[in-house]
Amino acid sequence: MSDTDLDAYCRTHQPRFVDELSAACRIPSISADPAHRDDVRRSAEHFAAAALAAGFQRAELIETAGHPAVYAERLADRRLPTALVYGHHDVQPVDPLEEWISPPFEPEVRDGLLYARGAVDDKGQVWMHLKAVEAHLRVRGELPLNLKLVVEGEEEIGSVHFDELVTRERDRLSADVAVVSDTPMFARGVPTLCTGLRGLAHVEVEVTGPSVDLHSGQFGGAVANPAEVLARMLASLKDPVTGRVLVAGFYDRVREPTEAERRQLATLPFDEQRFLEEAGGAAAVVGEQGWTTLERLWLRPTLEVNGSWSGYSGAGHKTIVPARARAKLSCRLVPDQEPDDIAERVAAALRALAPAGVRVTVSASPGGRPWVMPGDHPALRAARAAMRHGFGTEPAAMRMGGSIPPVATFQERLGLPAVLIGVGLPDDQIHAPNEHFDLDQYARGVRVVSRLWDELPAALSGPAA
Amino acid sequence: MSDTDLDAYCRTHQPRFVDELSAACRIPSISADPAHRDDVRRSAEHFAAAALAAGFQRAELIETAGHPAVYAERLADRRLPTALVYGHHDVQPVDPLEEWISPPFEPEVRDGLLYARGAVDDKGQVWMHLKAVEAHLRVRGELPLNLKLVVEGEEEIGSVHFDELVTRERDRLSADVAVVSDTPMFARGVPTLCTGLRGLAHVEVEVTGPSVDLHSGQFGGAVANPAEVLARMLASLKDPVTGRVLVAGFYDRVREPTEAERRQLATLPFDEQRFLEEAGGAAAVVGEQGWTTLERLWLRPTLEVNGSWSGYSGAGHKTIVPARARAKLSCRLVPDQEPDDIAERVAAALRALAPAGVRVTVSASPGGRPWVMPGDHPALRAARAAMRHGFGTEPAAMRMGGSIPPVATFQERLGLPAVLIGVGLPDDQIHAPNEHFDLDQYARGVRVVSRLWDELPAALSGPAA
Structure with missing residues (x-):
């Protein structure tokens, strides 16, 4: 120098x-x-x-x-x-x-x-x-x-x-x-x-069943349980084997990286053990099949549940069918995905997953390109x-x-x-x-x-x- | 009189x-x-x-x-x-x-x-x-x-x-x-x-990934998300079409009702509209296929999520991969199911559903015969x-x-x-x-x-x- x-x-x-x-x-x-x-x-x-x-x-x-x-x-x-x-x-x-x-x-x-x-x-x-x-x-x-x-x-x-x-x-x-x-x-x-x-898109979903929490003995098994419905809906958003987001059109506008870009990423000194340590001691890398960890993080879009909640979370037992269940989700986006478009597609997918017996409301908002x-x-x-x-x-x-x-x-x-x-x-x-x-x-x-x-x-x- | x-x-x-x-x-x-x-x-x-x-x-x-x-x-x-x-x-x-x-x-x-x-x-x-x-x-x-x-x-x-x-x-x-x-x-x-x-069995499950909530941009899509894992696990416990609990052996000891018992139940003046009103305005009756609502409530065992929680549930957005996700479940049991046995079967099913990249801990407790x-x-x-x-x-x-x-x-x-x-x-x-x-x-x-x-x-x- x-x-x-x-x-x-x-x-x-x-x-x-x-x-x-x-x-x-x-x-x-x-x-x-x-x-x-x-x-x-x-x-x-x-x-x-x-x-x-x-x-x-x-x-x-x-x-x-x-x-x-x-x-x-x-x-x-x-x-x-x-x-x-x-x-x-x-x-x-x-x-x-x-x-x-x-x-x-x-x-x-x-x-x-x-x-x-x-x-x-x-x-x-x-x-x-x-x-x-x-x-x-x-x-x-x-x-x-x-x-x-x-x-x-x-x-x-x-x-x-x-x-x-x-x-x-x-x-x-x-x-x-x-x-x-x-x-x-x-x-x-x-x-x-x-x-x-990466860009961002936010989606919040609420599944509403009964107007109040119900006694699980008097009603359980005969009315829809919003916590279970939400779990099924969230589980349906991603293929558990390939890791791909199953929302229709999610990948339509994703710009595929060139071979040169992938080769360049591969030259970086990525240390998986160190990454896992930085990831709060996560036990293993996972994610979309066919991509390296850095590619998953930088070149591919994601969908994550940031939080979810329903029913009783205190000490002991409360045997209820919860009145409602909610989740916050966000997507990280890559060129040329549009935050508005993706937020709306995820919202539409969630609405389409709603079964009989519950009301599903979704709000979607873009977070940045x-x-x-x-x-x-x-x-x-x-x-x-x-x-x-x-x-x-x-x-x-x-x-x-x-x-x-x-x-x-x-x-x-x-x-x-x-x-x-x-x-x-x-x-x-x-x-x-x-x-x-x-x-x-x-x-x-x-x-x-x-x-x-x-x-x-x-x-x-x-x-x- | x-x-x-x-x-x-x-x-x-x-x-x-x-x-x-x-x-x-x-x-x-x-x-x-x-x-x-x-x-x-x-x-x-x-x-x-x-x-x-x-x-x-x-x-x-x-x-x-x-x-x-x-x-x-x-x-x-x-x-x-x-x-x-x-x-x-x-x-x-x-x-x-x-x-x-x-x-x-x-x-x-x-x-x-x-x-x-x-x-x-x-x-x-x-x-x-x-x-x-x-x-x-x-x-x-x-x-x-x-x-x-x-x-x-x-x-x-x-x-x-x-x-x-x-x-x-x-x-x-x-x-x-x-x-x-x-x-x-x-x-x-x-x-x-x-x-x-009915009897009762309680199960609580915790899915732990990283030791702390992670930045969803820095780690999302490359490490397991406990909220998503838990959603998939909960969704796997019940057949969404037949409504049957998919836990191995769950129905093994269920005493089947006699035709006379079913006929007697059918004579009761059950009013579905009134039931739905009492169920906090639930939109529809659902449940295990092949059974009436009263049979589902009285003669059949159930599994319900009583509460679940993970990550961020406050106002606005927090773009994280949650460190952990939890749920409380309970089963209503019928003769001759044993609370200990069922609690342990559900716990075992949850443990078996745990994918790589997370730790799953389950506690089970009987609630009554x-x-x-x-x-x-x-x-x-x-x-x-x-x-x-x-x-x-x-x-x-x-x-x-x-x-x-x-x-x-x-x-x-x-x-x-x-x-x-x-x-x-x-x-x-x-x-x-x-x-x-x-x-x-x-x-x-x-x-x-x-x-x-x-x-x-x-x-x-x-x-x-």
Whole structure:
């Protein structure tokens, strides 16, 4: 790794970068909890102030019907390309609190790791961008491109008002490329660019039988049992042998991967034992026949029951026929599945499975479109160079099983390609107790982002590869 | 209906009988709620005092590891047969409280109905026996048989310590016949003797996958989902077309009804529309093919899911693979199924259904044996005569879909036949808000029981029919 003047500045100031990130992490910006409403706003104000301090020309809050986002910009030269950096300043809830070794909003460094809720998801990864801007301006006096920053306050609750915000602010947010640092690397030592995300569709189903729970001796065996009906309906959604979803048309629009894509995935150092450990000690990999685990996670759509409930769940026995049974389901989608279409197909399948003697009501809602980025896009070439600079090795391309709906929003509403360049590690415990950010990854992340600003202009104005 | 001196006494004193029952119903003897522990004891003391006041020679509490039972006796003449009357003084919880028109423990008469928790189940039906004793003693000075009374305090929580109590007190409880007033009539105007009860077996199953809930994007589709696994397992327990339970050996010991039994059931005035209304407005009758609704409820065993739960059930979406899923099941059993055997067979079936990738744990427990009484037993002849005296028409024989485990206990531990003679009505709202006892049924019940004491001695000492 050849060191630049920017890198030297970052290295010198790294202790302060850690202190500043810690200060940002002290604000309990839990978007899901109404009790933290004011904290989320305070967090937004903190990020806006930090953007100005880093050298953005302007920074302000963008109000939504929910929590505010932060917008900042530094327009260096209108002839240069413009990057729109996206991140979020809200964080996940912290429970179970008793499993945290140090309190979630009292950041603490242990063994080179900064422990705090939001340390890596996503305050730390936004902070890399702020510090890269600072480095460019202090060392060179100006940025090599125009930079816009939007840091939303509702990512952890599904970016509920973000589509609307992007539509409303489309002029202000116009750019040539989106840059998102909210994804992990494949593994330590394997720098990674994420080139695909799955979409989401939600379905909730309720099976109603009698108006009240019934005595199982007086009525059991002679009226439909909603808990049993729901079990049969859920069991009918998937082939137990092939693992395929049996909803009509579910796979109709699924874009089949190329042999090259499958070969590329197969080169990644996937460790099944490690995967099972990360999967809470699951006993075995399972899933759709004919696909590897990574293919199942990244290239194939899924349908999962997220929760189900009926009748009595307390201590001892309550011999009833439950009045109703419910389940929440969600599908992860791949290109070119449409969330609306899939949600409605699953809902229709559930309605069609309803037997006589019960009422079945289903509600379906789209959760976000799948997204994929062509691997040869020039912005990715710039990102690969930046990653090489930070980690000294060629980065891998991966896709993610999860969903970041704003990335598809940028593509659809602003026509933007996106670079997903994150330096988190798979064991950072995001969304869990003892979330932490490896401070070496943080330092490398600032180095990567600083270089990305240098690489992007040439890549975006050069000939397409 | 020819009136006797006993009937005249009862009619004269009926207003006081209602007042006394109301006083007993003021005590909130909810056995399920530890907060009412002292109330259950106070209720037992109240019944013991009332038994002495009615003319029993002795009355006392029998302690158990849980709530106390009441024991009372009047031994008229050792040459006469002895009846053991069983009932219970504990009551069901009252929630939802807001649905009660008058408070559950402030008895109120409206339109000839006494509204109170326990009014008919079972304080009122025990009180019929106390008042019949009083009538015999005041009018004639002595009972025509020996009478023992055991009123337990844990019927509504599964008679948990009753088997042990009967075993311990078997000498004191020895008798020639058990008499139980804790069942409803088939319908108003259809006096009924209950000649069969179903048994019970309980099974609880837990499917465990990962140690924690997993991100459905990072792991969904590649690890087993316990909610889906449980749904498939539950769906596999019953044939959706024939309605038959698919557990190996489930029907092996089921005693097939005779054609005469089936014909007798078919004569009962079963009204399907009314049944569906009573079943909380269920949309249709369903169940095991080849059997009528009454046969399904009384002559056939069932398996029902009483409750199931997994994952997230709150508002909105939580896109997880749940760590575990659970369900409670119970079976209603018919002669000659054994609760232990069936519970273990269902547990074994569930264990056998467990697929790779999850851990399945099952706990099984017997809940009570099925019971049936030969329709030509001389005690039933006495009961039929008593019913005719109270209602002016020949009583029907019915079986019940529910379970009263003490009845089988009397048969097994004390060798007693049982007369199940109740005067509740199907719409009395037992176990529900606004439980009530029709005061005309109450008056007829005292009349029936008074006559039963007259009829039993001759029947039990005469030649078998």
